[in-house]
Amino acid sequence: MGLTRRSLIKGSLVAGAVGLAAPRPIEGKRGRRRGRAKSSAKSQGRVFGYTPFSQPLEPGFGLPLPLTELTGANRLDPAPGLYPRPGGPGPGPIAPTHDFADVSHGIAPEFGHFPDMNQFKSGFSLGNTHETEFGLVLEETLHQFVPGGPEVPIFAYRDITQPPGSGTTPGPTILTDVRAPTVLRSYNALTADRGKGGDGQVNTTHHAHESSIHLHGGHNPAHSDGYPDFYNLAGESRDYWYTNCGPQRTNPATNIAPVQGDDFDPTWIPTTCWYHDHAMDVTGYNVAKGLAGFYLCIDERELELADSGVIPAPGGPQDIGLVLTDQRFNADGTIFYDFLDHNGRIGDVFTVNGKVQPYLEVERRKYRFRFLNGSNARIYEVRLSTGQKMCIIGTDTWLLPRGVEVESFEISAGMRQDVIIDFRDAPDEVYLENIMIQKNGRKGNKLDPRNPTPLLQFRVRGPRYPVETPCVDGTVIRGFAGVDPGGQWSPITEDEVIVHRQFAFDRSAGAFTVNGRYFNPRRSDGNPKLGVGAEQWTMENKAGGWWHPIHTHLEGHQVQTVNGKLPRRERRYNQDLTLLHGGEVAETRVKFRTFTGPFVFHCHTIEHEDMRMMGVIDPTPTPGNTEAIDATPPLDGKTRINAVVSGVVPECIDLEHEGYFYFDEVGDLDLIDERGVGFPECEFDEKRRGNRKEFW
Numbered sequence: 001m002g003l004t005r006r007s008l009i010k011g012s013l014v015a016g017a018v019g020l021a022a023p024r025p026i027e028g029k030r031g032r033r034r035g036r037a038k039s040s041a042k043s044q045g046r047v048f049g050y051t052p053f054s055q056p057l058e059p060g061f062g063l064p065l066p067l068t069e070l071t072g073a074n075r076l077d078p079a080p081g082l083y084p085r086p087g088g089p090g091p092g093p094i095a096p097t098h099d100f101a102d103v104s105h106g107i108a109p110e111f112g113h114f115p116d117m118n119q120f121k122s123g124f125s126l127g128n129t130h131e132t133e134f135g136l137v138l139e140e141t142l143h144q145f146v147p148g149g150p151e152v153p154i155f156a157y158r159d160i161t162q163p164p165g166s167g168t169t170p171g172p173t174i175l176t177d178v179r180a181p182t183v184l185r186s187y188n189a190l191t192a193d194r195g196k197g198g199d200g201q202v203n204t205t206h207h208a209h210e211s212s213i214h215l216h217g218g219h220n221p222a223h224s225d226g227y228p229d230f231y232n233l234a235g236e237s238r239d240y241w242y243t244n245c246g247p248q249r250t251n252p253a254t255n256i257a258p259v260q261g262d263d264f265d266p267t268w269i270p271t272t273c274w275y276h277d278h279a280m281d282v283t284g285y286n287v288a289k290g291l292a293g294f295y296l297c298i299d300e301r302e303l304e305l306a307d308s309g310v311i312p313a314p315g316g317p318q319d320i321g322l323v324l325t326d327q328r329f330n331a332d333g334t335i336f337y338d339f340l341d342h343n344g345r346i347g348d349v350f351t352v353n354g355k356v357q358p359y360l361e362v363e364r365r366k367y368r369f370r371f372l373n374g375s376n377a378r379i380y381e382v383r384l385s386t387g388q389k390m391c392i393i394g395t396d397t398w399l400l401p402r403g404v405e406v407e408s409f410e411i412s413a414g415m416r417q418d419v420i421i422d423f424r425d426a427p428d429e430v431y432l433e434n435i436m437i438q439k440n441g442r443k444g445n446k447l448d449p450r451n452p453t454p455l456l457q458f459r460v461r462g463p464r465y466p467v468e469t470p471c472v473d474g475t476v477i478r479g480f481a482g483v484d485p486g487g488q489w490s491p492i493t494e495d496e497v498i499v500h501r502q503f504a505f506d507r508s509a510g511a512f513t514v515n516g517r518y519f520n521p522r523r524s525d526g527n528p529k530l531g532v533g534a535e536q537w538t539m540e541n542k543a544g545g546w547w548h549p550i551h552t553h554l555e556g557h558q559v560q561t562v563n564g565k566l567p568r569r570e571r572r573y574n575q576d577l578t579l580l581h582g583g584e585v586a587e588t589r590v591k592f593r594t595f596t597g598p599f600v601f602h603c604h605t606i607e608h609e610d611m612r613m614m615g616v617i618d619p620t621p622t623p624g625n626t627e628a629i630d631a632t633p634p635l636d637g638k639t640r641i642n643a644v645v646s647g648v649v650p651e652c653i654d655l656e657h658e659g660y661f662y663f664d665e666v667g668d669l670d671l672i673d674e675r676g677v678g679f680p681e682c683e684f685d686e687k688r689r690g691n692r693k694e695f696w
């Protein structure tokens with residue numbers, strides 16, 4: 001793969017320093033400053049010859065279109081697999097068949113236990129007779145970041161119903177109903193010989209690129225979670241099966257979640273998820289190249305809130321996803337990525353939805369913006385240039401119990417802030433601004449309210465809309481259970497906690513550790529009791545002044561305290577990311593329900609993640625709670641998994657003999673050179689597995 005983290009990680013780790021001269025990116029411009037005359041904007045951005053805020057965000061141009069649901073003749077062919085059980089599909093555990101078809105077109109049973117998948121279809125969307133089906137193609141195509149600028153290669157997700165080369169970043173928005181499960185078939189067309197038909201796809205590397213799609217915020221089986229080496233390899237397809245609902249509620253009498261049933265925990269009904277690449281060692285590169293998109297789940301409460309006018313209609317024209325990303329470009333306008341920068345990739349050009357400093361026309365009414373920080377390492381403190389307050393209705397995947405009004409919010413890589421902005425009294429021009437100064441991927445340096453970077457211009461137009469139901473501090477959103485009428489949000493209480501775990505996040509030998517160990521996908525770092533009680537996790541940032549946003553898969557967590565104090569008001573409820581600033585210790589509570597692992601938890605500064613700041617959690621069934629067959633290979637750091645069902649290349653598995661493949665303990669520097677990281681000796685050749693398909 002040429003210059004990759006995988007091929008160079010060993011050298012830089014051993015040497016403790018960068019061994020090769022990295023190419024130098026050119027510098028972008030930050031654009032006009034707050035309060036300056038408009039004319040100053042013209043002198044900015046000269047490097048690219050563009051004027052900030054001269055390109056719009058419009059549907060199909062910066063504003064992603066919804067992914068087409070596949071119906072009728074367009075349905076997936078072959079059909080997604082039923083859940084293979086003796087005697088046909090039905091409740092109860094399944095036996096892994098270890099057949100490639102289970103991965104390719106169905107449910108990959110590599111890790112044993114599933115509950116009855118039909119339970120997830122109950123409730124809201126009972127009319128559905130099958131999963132909603134979607135198809136995404138991963139392709140390399142051309143993209144224009146700058147108005148009038150060069151068209152440069154990106155990695156994109158493309159709606160399978162659209163022509164080759166039409167993939168976008170962000171990818172199409174996936175809209176789903178809660179309790180209407182989805183099958184997403186992902187076709188990885190990032191092959192070595194793509195783009196031969198002159199059809200808009202390009203191939204700038206002539207290499208195959210592996211992928212693994214993580215649905216960030218989803219509560220899904222391990223095989224569908226985007227585990228770092230459960231690959232969707234180039235030239236192959238893989239089916240991801242998504243529940244689109246929260247975990248089952250724990251029975252307070254027994255402290256146990258049911259084996260079957262549709263009593264889902266309303267505290268954790270998902271709302272604003274996103275999908276992005278999570279392939280081991282190369283996530284930073286794949287995401288920087290564009291592999292990210294929104295995944296929204298709509299439930300009854302959101303529709304009620306829209307009906308009463310508290311929020312705009314979900315998925316409607318006033319519900320807009322905005323991905324904040326910092327980019328770095330080479331002089332020719334192509335994306336700059338330095339595989340040797342393990343601090344975290346920081347860009348000097350600011351994009352919203354893949355467009356450099358765009359504008360968005362809005363009316364004088366209420367909008368819902370789902371902010372996603374799609375950057376690899378940058379942390380923003382976001383405000384409006386007018387000083388107007390914004391009403392946060394959700395953080396990360398979940399709606400808040402009640403609205404929280406803020407003048408600014410912090411958003412680290414991977415986080416979402418679901419925000420209502422009311423433009424009824426706004427002037428004609430409002431800027432979305434970042435006031436966090438950050439020089440490299442280690443940490444935010446300081447807040448500088450007098451030196452904001454404008455990210456997006458709102459052009460406010462038209463007459464003032466009539467009075468709408470306000471969304472202000474204290475407006476009931478999901479509501480507090482037992483307090484607000486119909487309230488749904490409940491805290492995880494101290495008496496539910498049955499296990500305490502301590503996770504220390506640190507640096508070692510130029511890479512990053514959790515409890516002193518590097519990520520090993522074959523080693524579990526914790527085995528929670530599946531569906532029983534709750535755990536208290538103490539997350540400690542021991543890495544000096546470095547900042548680490550910690551992300552938990554499968555389940556979100558509730559932060560109790562940070563350094564003994566309450567966190568910011570909007571971050572006291574549900575979140576799947578907690579930003580640990582330098583030296584911080586967060587007390588969090590989390591439950592592990594429904595699915596056995598493996599699942600990862602990790603730093604979402606993606607270069608830290610790629611450099612092994614990940615741990616593995618493997619929730620384990622207990623008698624009486626689940627009747628799992630446990631065909632799960634032990635995650636002991638040594639036992640191999642079945643290559644066919646995991647998506648791992650068989651030849652690579654063969655290299656995974658004892659102690660060879662993954663480095664595991666700090667202090668093994670003399671061995672690292674031999675062991676490498678990931679699959680240094682394994683070329684991901686899509687022809688190897690003999691099931692290559694043409695996607696164009």
Ligand SMILES: [Cu+2]
Binds near residue numbers: 603604608
């Ligand atoms: Cu980190």
